[in-house]
Amino acid sequence: MRTSLGSIIALLLGTAFLLSASGLHGLLLPLRGQLEGFSTTSLGILGTTWAGGFIAGCYLAPRLIQRVGHVRSFGALAASAATIALLTGIFVEINTWIVLRAFTGFVMAGAYMVIESWLNERSTNESRGTIFGLYMMVTNASLMLGQMGVAFGDVSTPVLFMVTGILFCLSLLPTAVSKAQSPAPLASVSLDLKSLYINSPISVVACMLIGVANGAWGTLGAVYGAQIGIPTFYIALMMSAVMLAGAVGQFPIGKISDYTDRRYVLVAASVTTALIGCIIFVTSPRTPEVILVMVSLYGLLAYTLYSVAVAHANDHAPAGSFVQVSSGLLMLYGIGTMIGPVVAGYFMQIMRPESLFLATAAAHLGVAGYAVLRITRRPPVPTEEKESFTTQPVDRVATPQAILLNPKTDAPE
Numbered sequence: 278m279r280t281s282l283g284s285i286i287a288l289l290l291g292t293a294f295l296l297s298a299s300g301l302h303g304l305l306l307p308l309r310g311q312l313e314g315f316s317t318t319s320l321g322i323l324g325t326t327w328a329g330g331f332i333a334g335c336y337l338a339p340r341l342i343q344r345v346g347h348v349r350s351f352g353a354l355a356a357s358a359a360t361i362a363l364l365t366g367i368f369v370e371i372n373t374w375i376v377l378r379a380f381t382g383f384v385m386a387g388a389y390m391v392i393e394s395w396l397n398e399r400s401t402n403e404s405r406g407t408i409f410g411l412y413m414m415v416t417n418a419s420l421m422l423g424q425m426g427v428a429f430g431d432v433s434t435p436v437l438f439m440v441t442g443i444l445f446c447l448s449l450l451p452t453a454v455s456k457a458q459s460p461a462p463l464a465s466v467s468l469d470l471k472s473l474y475i476n477s478p479i480s481v482v483a484c485m486l487i488g489v490a491n492g493a494w495g496t497l498g499a500v501y502g503a504q505i506g507i508p509t510f511y512i513a514l515m516m517s518a519v520m521l522a523g524a525v526g527q528f529p530i531g532k533i534s535d536y537t538d539r540r541y542v543l544v545a546a547s548v549t550t551a552l553i554g555c556i557i558f559v560t561s562p563r564t565p566e567v568i569l570v571m572v573s574l575y576g577l578l579a580y581t582l583y584s585v586a587v588a589h590a591n592d593h594a595p596a597g598s599f600v601q602v603s604s605g606l607l608m609l610y611g612i613g614t615m616i617g618p619v620v621a622g623y624f625m626q627i628m629r630p631e632s633l634f635l636a637t638a639a640a641h642l643g644v645a646g647y648a649v650l651r652i653t654r655r656p657p658v659p660t661e662e663k664e665s666f667t668t669q670p671v672d673r674v675a676t677p678q679a680i681l682l683n684p685k686t687d688a689p690e
Contacts (some may be wrong), residue, residue, distance in 0.1 A: 282596075285395075285396055285408060285411075286451075286599060287451035287452060288392055288396055288451065288452065289302075289411065289412070289415050290393050290451040291351075291392065291413055291449070291450070291451040291452045292412070292415050292416065292419065292448075293418075293419045293447035293448075293669075294417035294419075294444050294445070294447040294451075295355065295358075295385075295388055295392070295419075295444075295445065295448035295537070296415070296416055296420050296423065297419045297420075297422050297423035298358070298359075298362070298423060298424070298441050298442075298444035298445045298448065299358075299385060299420065299423060300344050300419065300420040300421065300422070300423025300424045300426075300439075301304060301423040301424065301426040301427065301437065301440065301441050302362050302365075302381070302441045303327075303423075303424075303442065303495075304366065304422075304423075304424045304427050304499050304512075304513065304516060305427055305432060305437050305438065305441065306320075306323060306374060306378070307320050307323065307496065307497065307499045307500045307503075308427060308432045308499050308500075308503055308509065308512070309324070309369065309370075309432050309433070310371065310374070310500075311369075311499075311500050311504065312432060312433055312503075313369060313502040313597070315371045315636045316371075316622075317500060317504075317622045317623075317624055317625040317626040318498065318517070318619070318622040318623050318626050319375070319622070320369045320371075320496070320500055320588075320618075320622060320684060321360045321497055321618035321619045321620075321621060321622020321623070322375055322618065322619060322622070323374060323375060323378045323495075323496065323618070324492055324493075324495065324496025324497070324536045324614065324615075324617070324618030325382060325492075325615045325616070325618050325619050326375050326376070326378045326379035326382065327378045327379065327382040327496075328382060328492060328611055328612075328614040328615040328618075329379060329382065329555065329615050330378070330380060330381065330382025330383040330386070331377035331382035331383065331385060331386045331535040331611060332382075332386075332608065332611045332615075333382075333383055333386075333610065334382060334383040334384065334386025334387050334390075334462070335386050335390070335608070335611075338350075338354075338383070338385075338386055340385030340391055340562045341353075341387060342387070342390065342391060342394075347394070347395060347607050348452060348453065350387060350391055351388060351391040351449070351452050352384075352449055352452075353393070354384040354387045354388040354391070354489060355384075355388055355445050355446070355449045356445075356446070356449065357380070357384045358384045358385065358388065358445045359441075359442040359443075359445035359446050360442075361377050361380055361381050361384070362381075362438055362441040362442045362445060363438060363441075363442045364377055365377055365441065366435040366438025366439065366441075366442075367435070367438075373647050383474045391452075393412075395452075396408055396412055397622060404417040405496070413524075417520060417521070417524055417550040418648060419456075420517075420520065421520060423444070423520065424513050424516050424517050424519050425513045425514070425517060426440065426513075427509055427512070428509055428510040428512075428513040428514070431530050432509065451579075451671070459506065464635075469601075469605060470605070470609075473590070473602065473605045473606065473609070476590060476593050476594055476602065477589060477592075477593045477594075478592040478647075478651060479540060479586070479589065479647060479648050479651040480541070480587065480589050480590035480606060481590075481606070481609060482584045482643075482644070482647045483582065483583075483586040483644045483647070483648065484586050484587070484606045484607075484609045484610045484613065485545060485609045485610065485612060485613040486613060486641070486643045486644045486647075487579075487582045487583045487586065487600075487644065488583075488609065488610040488611060488612065488613020488614045488616075488617065489613040489614070489616050489617035489620070489637075489640040490550075490579060490613075490617060490636075490637040490640040490641055491580065491583070491610075491613075491617070492613060492614030492617030492618050493581065493615070493617035493618055493620065493621035493633060493637055493640075494519070494575075494579070494617075494633070494637060496617070496618035496621075496622075497618060497621050497625065497633050498515065498516055498519070498572075498633070499512050499516060500625070500630075500633075501625070501633045502515055502516075502568075504625070504630035505561075505563060505568075505630050505631075506563070506570060507563075507565045508565065511565040511568070511569065514569060515565075515568060515569055515572050518569055518572065518573045518576065518645065519572055519573065519575065519576030519579075519580070520576065520580070521573075521576075522573040522574070522575075522576040522577040522580070523577065523579065523580020523581060524580070525577065526576075526577040526578060526580065526581045527580075527581050527584055530542065530546060530578070530581040530584075530585065530586070531581070531584060531585070533587050534588060534589075535660075536660060538652070538657035538658075539585050539588060539589040539592070540583050540589065540648045540651060540652050540657070541588065541652070543582065543589070543644060543645070543648045544638045544645045544648045544649055544652075545587055546578045546581060546582055546585070547578075547582060547641040547642065547644040547648070548641070548642070548645045549578055549636075549647040550575060550579045550582070550638075550641045551641040551645070553571065553574055553578075553634075554575060554634030554635070554636075554637050554638040554641070555634065555635075555638050555689065556571070557571055557572075557575075557631055557634045558631040558632065558634045558635055558638070561629070561631050575634075579637070579641070582641075582644065583610060587602075587603055587606050588593055590602050590606060591603070592658040593658065612676075613640075617636065617637075617640070620636050621633050621636035621637070624636050630638075630686050
């Protein structure tokens with residue numbers, strides 16, 4: 278175990294720099310765009326193009342990695358991310374940003390796949406759970422630290438763009454000097470939508486709608502905070518608090534779903550999340566502390582829904598298909614994150630900032646409504662036949678390589 282953990286220190290350190298840069302850049306762009314007077318719809322398109330680039334990267338990046346290897350691929354991808362970050366600081370123009378954001382999504386997908394496949398290669402059945410937990414901890418902590426970076430800089434200057442570029446460059450160093458052997462080539466990604474739907478219709482619909490809601494919040498949450506006038510420090514804290522609350526909520530919600538029909542959990546959590554969103558829309562809070570509490574309660578439930586939906590799908594899936602099912606649902610979630618920012622951005626533009634939560638509430642009510650319909654069409658899985666709940670990374674669009682790190686892949690797939 279100690280040997281396994283020692284061999285991944287450099288990879289985790291590179292991950293920390295990479296995710297810190299990604300978190301900082303992802304929050305910096307909407308804040309600077311809001312300051313420049315870019316429309317809310319156009320800022321939403323930034324999230325759409327990023328997600329589109331990320332999904333494309335999941336399909337195409339393995340070919341690059343197979344041709345030139347993991348170390349060279351990661352170097353090229355991280356250097357490209359640094360270049361793009363610096364270009365967004367030089368050319369502060371929305372159409373340029375939209376194009377560059379798609380390339381950012383592509384290179385980040387490739388960089389994640391390199392790291393995750395490398396970590397998976399270093400994992401054994403005994404150490405995979407520990408390594409997966411460490412990776413999730415580093416991922417969440419680094420993203421939150423990166424987001425908090427905007428609180429200690431001036432978004433109206435190029436400085437934070439430069440810091441982002443520096444962090445991307447620093448992510449190169451640990452892997453470049455590491456003596457760890459490169460892992461085997463990556464497998465290609467596929468999506469069998471028909472099989473996924475036959476296996477679990479509610480999971481297919483829910484994962485896409487959850488992606489719509491989470492994509493909307495992840496892209497435009499900072500814009501909402503800026504438009505209602507709360508300080509930048511609280512905006513960064515608000516975005517990080519939602520992620521942290523979602524991570525905390527995974528365990529209790531997951532345990533509840535292990536002992537009851539997971540569709541009931543989806544209904545209850547989705548309706549409650551939609552209710553919180555509607556309360557924010559109706560009351561329009563302006564006190565930073567009140568907003569922080571309300572969005573944390575929102576994140577506590579909203580960021581657990583995806584894991585419950587995936588667990589329900591795996592309850593019905595045949596043995597040995599965990600990776601195939603989870604990877605397919607992950608792609609559907611990613612497609613949802615392309616839709617959400619555009620819809621929510623349009624709502625915010627024609628109404629008011631709190632309309633962001635109308636868009637997320639509509640998606641969550643869609644999850645609840647379809648879950649209720651499926652409850653009447655299919656009997657629940659007996660408790661003794663259910664798969665145990667496992668957390669899924671949804672603070673960002675993960676790659677299929679992250680699924681392979683999950684402890685449930687101990688058995689040969």
